[in-house]
Amino acid sequence: MGSLSELFAPESVAVVGATDREGSVGRAIVTNLRDEFDGSVVPVNPNRESVLGLDCYPDVGSVPDAPDLAVVVVPPQIAVDAVEEAAEAGVENVVVITAGFSETGSDGAARERELVAVAEEHDLNLVGPNSLGVMSTPVDMNATFGPEKALPGSLSFMSQSGAFITAVLDWANDQGLGFKDVVSLGNEAVLDETDFVREWGDDPDTDVILGYLEGIDNGQEFIRTARDVTDDTPIVLVKSGRTDAGAQAASSHTGSIAGSDEAYEAGLEQAGVQRVETVQELFDYARALSGQPLPDSDGVAVVTNAGGPGVMATDAIGDSRLSLASFSDETISALQDALPDEANVYNPVDTIGDADIERFRSAIDVALSDDGVGAAVVVSAPTAVLSFETLAEEILALQEKHGKPVVTCLMGGESTEAAADVLREGGIPNYFDPARGIRSLEALSEYRDIRDHTVEPPAEFDVDRERARDVLRGAKRRGDNRLGVEAMDLLDAYGIPTPEGDITDAPEDAVSVAQDIDGPVVMKIVSPDILHKSDIGGVKVGVENEDVYDAYEDLITRARNYQPDATVIGVQVQEMVDLDTGTETIVGMNRDPQFGPLVLFGLGGIFVEILEDTTVRVAPVGRDEATEMIDEIKAAPLLRGARGRTSADEGAIVETIQRLSQLVTDFPAILELDINPLVAGPDGVQAVDIRLTVDTDKL
Numbered sequence: 001m002g003s004l005s006e007l008f009a010p011e012s013v014a015v016v017g018a019t020d021r022e023g024s025v026g027r028a029i030v031t032n033l034r035d036e037f038d039g040s041v042v043p044v045n046p047n048r049e050s051v052l053g054l055d056c057y058p059d060v061g062s063v064p065d066a067p068d069l070a071v072v073v074v075p076p077q078i079a080v081d082a083v084e085e086a087a088e089a090g091v092e093n094v095v096v097i098t099a100g101f102s103e104t105g106s107d108g109a110a111r112e113r114e115l116v117a118v119a120e121e122h123d124l125n126l127v128g129p130n131s132l133g134v135m136s137t138p139v140d141m142n143a144t145f146g147p148e149k150a151l152p153g154s155l156s157f158m159s160q161s162g163a164f165i166t167a168v169l170d171w172a173n174d175q176g177l178g179f180k181d182v183v184s185l186g187n188e189a190v191l192d193e194t195d196f197v198r199e200w201g202d203d204p205d206t207d208v209i210l211g212y213l214e215g216i217d218n219g220q221e222f223i224r225t226a227r228d229v230t231d232d233t234p235i236v237l238v239k240s241g242r243t244d245a246g247a248q249a250a251s252s253h254t255g256s257i258a259g260s261d262e263a264y265e266a267g268l269e270q271a272g273v274q275r276v277e278t279v280q281e282l283f284d285y286a287r288a289l290s291g292q293p294l295p296d297s298d299g300v301a302v303v304t305n306a307g308g309p310g311v312m313a314t315d316a317i318g319d320s321r322l323s324l325a326s327f328s329d330e331t332i333s334a335l336q337d338a339l340p341d342e343a344n345v346y347n348p349v350d351t352i353g354d355a356d357i358e359r360f361r362s363a364i365d366v367a368l369s370d371d372g373v374g375a376a377v378v379v380s381a382p383t384a385v386l387s388f389e390t391l392a393e394e395i396l397a398l399q400e401k402h403g404k405p406v407v408t409c410l411m412g413g414e415s416t417e418a419a420a421d422v423l424r425e426g427g428i429p430n431y432f433d434p435a436r437g438i439r440s441l442e443a444l445s446e447y448r449d450i451r452d453h454t455v456e457p458p459a460e461f462d463v464d465r466e467r468a469r470d471v472l473r474g475a476k477r478r479g480d481n482r483l484g485v486e487a488m489d490l491l492d493a494y495g496i497p498t499p500e501g502d503i504t505d506a507p508e509d510a511v512s513v514a515q516d517i518d519g520p521v522v523m524k525i526v527s528p529d530i531l532h533k534s535d536i537g538g539v540k541v542g543v544e545n546e547d548v549y550d551a552y553e554d555l556i557t558r559a560r561n562y563q564p565d566a567t568v569i570g571v572q573v574q575e576m577v578d579l580d581t582g583t584e585t586i587v588g589m590n591r592d593p594q595f596g597p598l599v600l601f602g603l604g605g606i607f608v609e610i611l612e613d614t615t616v617r618v619a620p621v622g623r624d625e626a627t628e629m630i631d632e633i634k635a636a637p638l639l640r641g642a643r644g645r646t647s648a649d650e651g652a653i654v655e656t657i658q659r660l661s662q663l664v665t666d667f668p669a670i671l672e673l674d675i676n677p678l679v680a681g682p683d684g685v686q687a688v689d690i691r692l693t694v695d696t697d698k699l
Helices: 025-036 076-088 106-122 162-175 193-201 219-229 244-254 261-271 279-291 307-318 329-338 357-369 388-402 414-425 434-452 465-477 485-493 507-515 545-562 605-611 623-632 650-666
Strands: 012-016 040-044 069-072 093-096 125-127 133-136 141-144 151-159 178-184 208-213 235-239 274-276 299-304 375-380 406-410 501-504 521-526 539-543 570-575 583-592 596-603 614-618 670-681 684-687 690-694
Touching: 012 025, 012 076, 025 040, 025 141, 069 076, 076 093, 076 106, 151 162, 151 193, 151 279, 162 178, 162 279, 193 208, 193 219, 208 279, 219 261, 219 614, 235 261, 235 279, 261 274, 261 596, 261 614, 274 279, 274 434, 279 434, 299 307, 299 357, 307 375, 307 434, 329 357, 357 375, 357 388, 375 388, 375 434, 388 406, 388 414, 406 414, 406 434, 465 485, 465 650, 465 690, 485 501, 485 521, 485 690, 501 507, 501 521, 507 521, 507 545, 507 570, 521 545, 539 545, 545 570, 583 605, 583 650, 596 605, 596 623, 596 650, 605 670, 614 623, 623 650, 650 670, 650 684
Parallel strands: 012 040, 012 069, 069 093, 093 125, 151 178, 151 208, 208 235, 235 274, 299 375, 375 406
Antiparallel strands: 133 141, 133 178, 501 570, 521 539, 521 570, 583 596, 583 670, 596 614, 670 684, 670 690
């Protein structure tokens, strides 16, 4: 697949299925192109000699020069043939508007596979099928059947919902918000969100990449691509399907398997993508990121002529990652000189209700001059002594002078419109609600950290893959897909510490193993059918050597009584781990259909499902990311010596997370894995218990 530049900047566009029939999609697309497009429009329809005043050709092969782009809008039964015909005529870029593919069931899915085969054979850049179309404002191309064209701008926007695009464009036009490129992704049979992120990341005319997504086809590739792109270009997405009901609706809409929202949250964060929940947030972020400099610090100055709204802005700062800037003595002194005695010279600065332009300008100027101020929000209510339009001009001049991000909250209706237009032209967003202004500044702070963040490549540890593979094949040999503590050797093969011990299938063997261990032992029933061993009394702690034989017999009896048909492998005899100086944690993994292995860390033991103090990352996980996982759990202070506890060996935890990440990346057959507990103490970690599920067909 080549560059997508011709997809968005073609010199000629063929509309395959063009028609002049009223109310048809083919007519709408030809009309949209004919009215605005800088290049030539070529209708293709064997049943027409002309369409809307344009010469019509019976097929793409009859066009004298191969078009740069073909837009296919024919019935689904002939759509694949139409695409193949265009490809054979030399067309390299195709947008398939036609629906009736994988979103409609098995017959449509088979048709889509045929379409993909044609695209791969001819190396086509293919958008769709089931797409609204594409737009590009630099060449005035509206190759969609939507009712609105986009205003020119520096935002590039992709959506898995065509209807969402039409609604957004209608709203954006009212707001004066412009776009560079717009694409309706459709079913993403060939080109998907990752391809467009890559393309727009290389596009100097795209300042911000926006998207509405219901799913991501290849999460791992998306993370790698977005990480590179966000070094220079912000990516802001609405990812719907956050709830179970939403995920089910999204899956029905796109025809794709929905991954867990937990995986999306982790994957998007690792990719450097800023995820928002609403359309309003999407474009609030876009306005700020496309028109504002990034702040050097998170200190915010609030300058207002209205006490109440100023307090609202201050509360919003308190609810955010930002902070209310502390002014220097020089700043306070300068504000005292510039403002009347009744004014508040501390942050938030209240210039009081009778402030004129000069007073407001002086206060903003002084605040932005303070080295502790990274950004400012100007909040103003309308008064008879203040012209919003003049204030807007002063704010633009002051931002240019100081080079710091500024947002405004000019609170009013019609009286703010002219000022808002002035601010918009200068790249400063205006909001009625101070909370939205603060959220926009927060977006800039977030992106600054994303841009400055470096991701350390994951370590490659020296491991014994063949030994690990043999352990995993044990499930296949047993005719099962589950493994428990009998898989402890899997951890040993990947350098994850485990207590001394073994699995025994006779009481005499249990006694022999216990005698080789210094001190009393722990004994556990070993059965893939009994997951919560403690619940049935299947664990005995502190067993002395002379009691091991009877303890073995008792554990087997308990298992048989609890579940007579359970497969009982035996009893594990294990060295006791010191829980008095250690903390029970959990390290685990679940394989997500979109993002692959999702590594989990958190507070473990028997309360893991109750407390749910865990965090996740998409594997592979590097050292910095593993360290961040520890930082994120509420129980982190327990690991770091809270209330007189001995601090755990944090480095050993970090290495264990990395080693588990390598294990589950090396073996796609591992579907689920839990090490619980992983006891973290001052002298390292010990993996006390393990259970996993494998896909035996992949071994």
